[in-house]
Amino acid sequence: MTVCKQRENRIRILHELPYRLRIRISVLHDPAFDPVYLEAVLLNVPGVEAVRFNLKAACIAVRYDGNMQNRELILACLENIPHETFQADIHREPVTDSLSVAINGILAFLTPALPRPFRPPLSWGLALPTLTQGITTSLTEGIRVETLDAAAVGFSLLRKDYFTANIIVFLLALGGYLEQLSEEKTNALLRSLLRPQSEEVWVERDGQEVKVSADEITIGDLVICGSGEMIPVDGEVSGGEALVNQSSITGESVPIHVQPGDEVLSGSLVSEGRIKISARQVGQETTTARISRFLENSLRFKSKTQKQSDILADKLVPVTFGLGLASWLLTRDIRRAASVLTVDYSCAVKLSTPVAVKMSMFSAAHCGVLIKGSHALDALSRVDTLVFDKTGTLTRGILIVTDIFPLENMSEDELLALAAAAEEHYAHPVAKAVVKAARERNLEMLSLSQVDFIVAHGVSAYVEGERVLVGSHHFIAEDEGIDCSAADSLAREIRGQGKSLLYVARGDVLEGVIALQDELRPEAPEVLRQLKHHGIQKIVILTGDHRDTARALAARLDAVDKVHWELKPEDKAEIVRELREAGHVLAFAGDGVNDAPALVTADVGICMPGGADLARESAQVVLLKEDLNTLVAAKEIADNSLEIIQNCFTSAVGFNSIFLLLAMCGVLPPAAAALLHNMNTVGILGYAAMAGKKPPQCFEEGEQACTHP
Missing domain, CATH: 3.40.50.1000 (HAD superfamily/HAD-like)
Structure with a gap:
């Protein structure tokens, strides 16, 4: 938690309208800053509608509903940026804005009309970022797409074909902008469907454990989290011990041991144990941009198909470079060599896969x-x-208690109340059924002092000072060694009716069994x-x-x-x-x-x-929906996604091979080769987006099935 404290963050409002804020933030220049992560945080602030960054100017523009209270929340969020926003291993592509693309285009097309003395400095100035990136990439990563781009522009500049050089720079910028736009659109579509859902949590108030909505938690509340539950607040452990998995927040896959005095983060998972957390930050302040981190992590690990495509695309880059060099050596025509170098396979192959994947994810989310x-x-x-x-x-997982069979001196209500007290905190269909049955009978919940969820079909709890065991026959009889023979004949009869049995023991004595039925x-x-x-x-x-x-x-x-x-x-x-x-x-x-x-x-x-x-x-x-048909949709979408990725690869290799052949033959000048290559890349991205967004066939006939989950 010290990362955030080590960064000095200064904010200043540069311009303000009733529904818009433009703010300068000093930490936007930090190399580890993740703008997508902060965008997701801000989009979860009430009233925020859109967020745009200008990293070069260290500015952020926020469009919101004009509510002054929400304005203060926005400013408070920017003054206390979550430390998870700064990721040391982050790699962001340079951001291309529409204004710079437009300026590049205007200057490129005006080049022939400019006086001759102005053309060289203007062209070299426009080309400088491309040339610098190409040289840097060659020195650090070897021959990549950036190398080809820099070589094509450099050859045109050396032969003083300034118009062609500027057109290539413009087309590269335009292609990058359209690719970036496609990326933003697919991310926005996913965010529209994957906002965090409201949840209920256990808190301790006035010595009693009560269930409340996560929105109702206040600072200072004692929040109780057990095995398998997500921590809903940032805070400090005040009681109990647990193993906490923070992989969705920090990326660290090994669970950490926490005890009183340790800090925990919203979004972490309790793998084992039970803890009480004193809430320090609640509500929107605890939103750790789970959507953004989910998007980043889900695309960080490439599939087998994508890896194979990327490897082949990378191998084809040196081939293109070699063909360009060979063309120049054989023909001494720099113009022809520049045409060859403007065509590469990597862009369409590598960019189309994330688009296809995210659009398939969007289509799947729309279908639940x-x-x-x-x-x-x-x-x-x-x-x-x-x-x-x-x-x-x-x-359905919605079990119903059908029969209650006490074996000792307890009544049905007493046996049910005992089981419900032990099961109340257990998020399992059996536990929910028992607790629901107890509440329907208006039974008073007995006091609970300690509970352990044994990962072997059972719960061990101390109810009013006595150890109570609730679970399967295997758990009670074999694991705990309690004699269950008194219920054997009854159990055979109940199971013959297709029902399940829950055994309830207190101390070392089987108190009874509860029959449940699932549909x-x-x-x-x-x-x-x-x-x-x-x-x-x-x-x-x-x-x-x-x-x-x-x-x-x-x-x-x-x-x-x-x-x-x-x-x-x-x-x-x-x-x-x-x-x-x-x-x-x-x-x-x-x-x-x-x-x-x-x-x-x-x-x-x-x-x-x-x-x-x-x-x-x-x-x-x-x-996301209680309908197994969504599983069929998922399988169909996955099959379709693989087909889209393969089609994109085939199209990229096929069309670019044709362009490359025409360039080698001298049919395509550099500007035309660059234009066709970029049009092909954008076209493939468009296909990936549209084909990936198409709903599965199993949902096409019933359009109502594919709705917002």
Whole structure:
């Protein structure tokens, strides 16, 4: 947290209108400054509509709703820029503005009309940035596209063809501006769909734990976060210990141990343990630009297909340079060599992939699916095996308590109240069902002093001073060694009805069992058949349920190939690992904290909309709507994205090869070659954007299905 303190940040309002602020900020000149990150932070300030940067002048323009209170929030945000805005490893392309492009164009076309003495200094001045960048790139990275651009402009200047040199500089600037515009548009489309959702959190007030909206947290509140939950505030740990995963904030993948006195950041995940946090910054002040960081991280790791395309494109740059040099050596025609050097393969290949990926992500988000970048798209397109965790995926995950069977001296209400007290803080469908049933009966929640979520189908809690265990038969009988034989005959009868059982023990005694029933999603049978149609060869179901319950469900799903029952979370991850080792490209769909190991182990992790924070963070694909048809849409979009990327590569190589051949033959002058090359690049980017934005076929007939999630 010291990074922010070490930077002296001065802001000054340069110009102000009722709905617009133009502000100079000193830290915008910092090399580590990430403008996209700060833009995302500002866009989450109430009333802010648009943000534009002028990094050269260290200025920022903010358009907002004119509300004076929101104006103060904007200024406060800029005075206290989050330290996450400064990333040491950040790499930003030079920003091209429309004014400089227009000036370049005007001067280029006016070159023939200028007096001869003015042409050389003007042309060398316009070309200087291109030449400097080309020389710097050659010295630091070897022969790249910038080298070709600098050589083409330099050759034209040496032969005193100033008009051609200036036209090439203008076309390069115009192409860069259009590419940048395309990038901004795709990012803006994604931001419009991926704003942070409102959430509920636990806070301690007057000694009681209560659930409130994240917007209602005030400074000084004690916020309680357990395993699998996202920390909603910036603050200091005041009680408890935990392992906290800050990878989405700092990029550090190893969870850190926190204890009283340590600081924690909004957006971090509690991997294990339970802590109380004294809130220091709340509401909009804690927004850590998750959208921007998500966009940056999702595109940082390239897919296998993209890597192969980029490698080939990079290899073709020296080939183009060699052909240009060979043309000059053979013909002694610098003009022909300059024409060859204006044509390269790299731009269209490398720029079209991020555009196609982000537009596919936009299309998927519009249909209710969050896909985390090119790697996830590429992997999803190659998936041949799909593994489902049963509860909350193929079933609705909305369990209903159907029967309560006390075994000792407790009443039904007493048994239910005991189980609900232990389960109240557990974000799992079983826990939600028990708590809901208790509230429907207006049962008073017993006091809870300590709770541990055992990642093996159970909860251990101290309710009114006594240890209470709630979970599966395996957890209670085998892991904890409690005698459950008194419920054996009852359990067989209930499971025969397709119901699940929850065992409740206090101390070392089984107090009773609770029967629950889950409903199969009505669309599940058809969705599984559709997935088989889209290339999924094998569908597997994993569940912690008893064999009879699992078989009853599988009998209703004719597309299922195999079912595994009575599994622990580590068993699920092991089955996923074995399938991968057998050569399958595998996707795993789940929704709970317990599913995180399997989500990470699979080639593609898919999380349901009601999934725990840890599961959503671990997954590469997150369904945003309670409809399994969105999974079919995700698969179709992934297949389409791979096809778009391959088409862009083929078009870039094909058309540029034709231009290169014409340039070598002397048919294309340098300016025409540059024009055709840039038009081809922009055209391919346009195709990538439009084709990627197209909704999947499975949603075209029902347009209402593709709506804002």
